Amino acid sequence: LNRINVSLASLKPETYKKVYGMDTLKTVLKGLKKAKEVGFNPIKLNFVAMKGLNNGELDNMIDYCVKNGFILQLIELHKVSKTVGGNGDFYKKNHLDLKPIIKELESRAEKTLVRGSMQNRRVFTLPNGAVIETISPSHEFCLGCTKLRVGCDGNLFGCLYRSDLGKNIKEALQNHDSLSQYEQIVKQVIDSREPFY
Known part of the structure; x- marks a missing residue:
């Protein structure tokens, strides 16, 4: 980062x-x-x-x-x-x-x-x-987006507009032994991505 x-x-x-x-x-x-x-x-x-x-x-x-x-x-x-x-x-x-x-x-x-x-x-x-x-909002907004976002509460989102698809990574990040758990959460969030616009 x-x-x-x-x-x-x-x-x-x-x-x-x-x-x-x-x-x-x-x-x-x-x-x-x-x-x-x-x-x-x-x-x-x-x-x-x-x-x-x-x-x-x-x-x-x-x-x-x-x-x-x-x-x-x-x-x-x-x-x-x-x-x-x-x-x-x-x-x-x-x-x-x-x-x-x-x-x-x-x-x-x-x-x-x-x-x-x-x-x-x-x-x-x-x-x-x-x-x-x-x-500005446009039909191109989702096209090619590769971003992940982390909220102040520890929720990881694959889309700025789909908070319902977020997963909490706070515990996985704080527990240094659970890198695989963190990777699994990131993969789930990426897999849940879909175009909003």
Whole structure:
């Protein structure tokens, strides 16, 4: 493990708490500082832009990333009815179309790269050194995905959108004698993968 992605929807404590339901922003910021100190590289911050919650914070988040040498992943809120609530109310209330923001970034960028191996994501490098990768829902989203994700509770997921298919690896990781148990769990999670979009 030499790189990490961290979800950070806000640098404002009250907004952070509203989004995540916890007052842990200071802990997350300390953790990011420590991750940088111990040499994780790259460190990417996942910023899901949400109307009425954090849509006015993009410039502050860009500045924070430049100051710390982080890459910003600007993510459009995805409709994930299979796993979150099921009725789409949160999506309807908070979805923010990134197209106008992407157009603005495009006009400001010194360099634009398209990551063909990653759903044709666009990566903008701004004059201040900011690197911003944009992620919007598309039919290509699942195509070629090889990622596994670990939640803070120790659950391992083969798909960001299928929390129902997660398996807990915490005990297997803590018990150094059970490498085969860990490998078996990873294999089960990989085998359970299926396209969401």
